[in-house]
Amino acid sequence: MGERVRTPLVVANWKMHKTRAQAASFVQAVLARLASVRGVEIVICPPFTALETVGRMLLGSPVRLGAQNLHWESQGAFTGEVSAGMLVDLGCAYVIVGHSERRRMFCDTDERVRRKVRAAFDAGLIPILCVGETLEERQAGQTESRVTAQVAEGTLDLSGEEVGRLVIAYEPVWAIGTGYAASGQEACRVNGLIREFLRQRFGSFGEGTRIQYGGSVTSRNAEEFLSQPEVDGALVGGASLDPEEFVGIVQAAAGAVAPQPGDERPNSSYDPA
Ligand code: PEP
Numbered sequence: 074m075g076e077r078v079r080t081p082l083v084v085a086n087w088k089m090h091k092t093r094a095q096a097a098s099f100v101q102a103v104l105a106r107l108a109s110v111r112g113v114e115i116v117i118c119p120p121f122t123a124l125e126t127v128g129r130m131l132l133g134s135p136v137r138l139g140a141q142n143l144h145w146e147s148q149g150a151f152t153g154e155v156s157a158g159m160l161v162d163l164g165c166a167y168v169i170v171g172h173s174e175r176r177r178m179f180c181d182t183d184e185r186v187r188r189k190v191r192a193a194f195d196a197g198l199i200p201i202l203c204v205g206e207t208l209e210e211r212q213a214g215q216t217e218s219r220v221t222a223q224v225a226e227g228t229l230d231l232s233g234e235e236v237g238r239l240v241i242a243y244e245p246v247w248a249i250g251t252g253y254a255a256s257g258q259e260a261c262r263v264n265g266l267i268r269e270f271l272r273q274r275f276g277s278f279g280e281g282t283r284i285q286y287g288g289s290v291t292s293r294n295a296e297e298f299l300s301q302p303e304v305d306g307a308l309v310g311g312a313s314l315d316p317e318e319f320v321g322i323v324q325a326a327a328g329a330v331a332p333q334p335g336d337e338r339p340n341s342s343y344d345p346a
Contacts, residue, residue: 077305078280079281079282079283079305080112080113080114080283080305081112081113081114081283081299081304081305081306081326081329082113082114082115082116082240082283082285082305082306083113083114083115083116083306083307083309083322083323083326084115084116084117084118084139084167084169084201084242084285084306084307084308084309084313085115085116085117085118085309085313085319086118086141086169086172086287086308086309086310086313087117087118087119087120087123087141087313087314088120088141088174088310089120090120090314091119091120091123091314092122092123093122093123093126096119096123096126096127097126097127097130099314099316100117100127100130100131101130102316103316103319103320104130104131104134104136106320107134107135107136107320107323108134108135108136110323110324110326110327111327112326112327113306113323113326113327114135114137114306115135115136115137115323116136116137116138116139116166116167117131117136117137117138117139117313118138118139118140118141118167118169120141121140121141121155124138124140124160124163124164124165125163125164128163128164128165131164132164137166137167138163138164138165138166138167139165139166139167139168139169139201140155140160140163140165140167140168140169141168141169141172142155142168142169142170142172142175142189143155143156143157143160143168143170143189143192143193143198144156144157144189144192145185145188145189145191145192146192147192147196156192156196157192157193157195157196157197157198158196160196160198161196161197161198165198166198166199167198167199167200167201167240168189168193168198168199168200168201169200169201169203169242169308170186170189170190170193170200170201170202170203170227171183171186171189171190171202171203171204171223171227172203172244173203173205173244173246173249174249176203177246183222183223183226183227184226186202186223186226186227187226187227187229187230190202190227190228190230190231190239191230191231194231194235199238199239199240200239200240201240201241201242201285201308202223202224202227202228202239202240202241202242203241203242203244203287203308204220204223204224204227204241204242204243204244204267205219205220205223205243205244205245205246205248205249205287205288206219206220206245206246206247207219207246207247208246208247211245211247216245216263217263217266220243220263220266220267221266221267221270224241224267224270224271225270225274227241228271228274228275233275233276233278234278236271236275236278236279236281236282237275237278237279237280237281237282238281238282239282239283240282240283240284240285241267241282241283241284241285242284242285242286242287242308243260243263243264243267243284243285243286243287244286244287244288244308245263245288247288248287248288248289249287249288249289249310250289250310250311251288251289252289253288253289254288254289254290254294254298255286255288256297257297257298257300257301257304258301260286260298260301260303260304261301261302261303261304262303264284264286264301264303264304264305265303267284268280268282268284268303283305283306284303284304284305285304285305285306285307285308286298286301286304286306286307286308287307287308287309287310289311290307290308290309290312290322291312291318291321291322292312292317292318292321292322292324292325295307295321295322295325295326296325296328296329299325299326299329300329306326307322307326309322
């Protein structure tokens with residue numbers, strides 16, 4: 074396939090898995106192999122408790138650190154919450170926002186997601202905005218309207234330049250953690266609709282937004298998604314917990330793209346002081 078306009082991004086979302094020791098042994102097992110892959114940007118999102126451990130190990134490598142959630146306020150009486158500035162302090166470059174598990178179980182409404190996206194950019198983080206329809210919405214023919222509404226609300230406060238740096242993960246809720254992935258063609262179709270919405274609202278800035286697919290991606294089906302022209306990478310849950318699986322997905326992403334100049338971006342944002 075030809076050269077891509079956007080560098081694909083493969084993100085590991087570990088959810089509430091791995092102690093610091095388990096996280097360290099994962100990174101030790103994969104780092105050399107991940108660091109040698111060209112043409113793909115890689116992010117690992119451990120739980121908050123392992124961010125510092127993983128961040129230290131990624132320092133000097135091209136693999137970036139991400140978090141799974143944040144609060145929209147910069148500080149205050151919000152027991153149990155973590156701010157964007159705290160994540161930057163730990164060396165995070167990315168943060169997942171509005172994952173369907175948080176929308177479903179932790180009251181992440183479209184409005185809260187919008188504020189979290191704004192807070193992430195304000196602190197210098199790149200948000201990975203998760204959108205996707207439930208099974209009921211799909212069956213009711215509401216996939217396009219639901220996904221577009223989530224993207225519209227999530228990008229409401231953003232400038233065109235920020236939209237160009239934003240990452241969107243299209244994750245049909247029925248495909249997350251179920252083993253029932255969408256087809257590559259369907260992921261490409263919905264991502265294309267998101268792209269069209271961004272173009273209409275933000276003009277050429279919408280060309281820069283990376284739109285991933287997420288939902289039961291494994292090393293076996295990764296190529297089907299990552300070879301689609303409108304799929305700029307993958308957000309990976311369950312399969313990212315296994316070193317061989319995750320490396321396999323990243324290698325599939327690399328196989329689906331030609332290497333591009335300037336791929337090597339060492340992660341030097343972590344300040345161990
Ligand atoms: C996710 O957590 O974003 C996800 C896509 O999970 P899984 O890969 O397990 O479906």
